[in-house]
Amino acid sequence: MAFESKLIPILREGVEIVKMISFKKIKDSLAKKYPELEPPIIGKFAGALVNTIFGTPSQEESFVVFARNHADLIAKEQTSLGGMLEEIRIPLTDALRIQSLCDHQEGLDNTAILQQAQELGILLVDRDLPLPHSFIELIRRLGSGFGLLLPPTPNTDAAISH
Numbered sequence: 596m597a598f599e600s601k602l603i604p605i606l607r608e609g610v611e612i613v614k615m616i617s618f619k620k621i622k623d624s625l626a627k628k629y630p631e632l633e634p635p636i637i638g639k640f641a642g643a644l645v646n647t648i649f650g651t652p653s654q655e656e657s658f659v660v661f662a663r664n665h666a667d668l669i670a671k672e673q674t675s676l677g678g679m680l681e682e683i684r685i686p687l688t689d690a691l692r693i694q695s696l697c698d699h700q701e702g703l704d705n706t707a708i709l710q711q712a713q714e715l716g717i718l719l720v721d722r723d724l725p726l727p728h729s730f731i732e733l734i735r736r737l738g739s740g741f742g743l744l745l746p747p748t749p750n751t752d753a754a755i756s757h
Contacts, residue, residue, distance in 0.1 A: 613690035677716025
């Protein structure tokens with residue numbers, strides 16, 4: 596149990612990194628598609644789509660109002676998410692499944708989020724559930740590639756494995 600209680604926060608951090616990468620990808624795609632929109636609007640728009648993917652709607656009033664006022668446009672762009680996120684579908688699938696696993700360990704059921712991701716063309720159904728170590732390694736590489744994480748140093752890896 597002690598191991599599990601340390602592992603879940605680490606896995607959730609990995610999910611957050613995938614959320615950040617998804618946000619960046621969606622934001623870039625929306626900025627090209629809607630050049631007339633101001634960057635702060637594009638940011639809120641991208642945030643609303645990421646929140647939809649992960650089932651984590653923002654409770655902050657300005658975001659709630661934005662989502663309500665732009666519900667039609669958000670719903671329209673949800674259908675394009677598979678294309679916007681095509682190149683990160685593997686880590687996105689893994690992150691959604693890891694989030695579901697962590698939620699399950701904490702007594703929550705978010706299988707509807709996985710179903711929605713499948714319907715949106717994001718979830719790779721045939722992909723196996725990643726082992727925690729594999730997921731963490733994937734996130735390290737991905738986070739480093741996007742400049743969100745420093746690559747692990749050999750000394751750090753050696754210290755962790757002992």
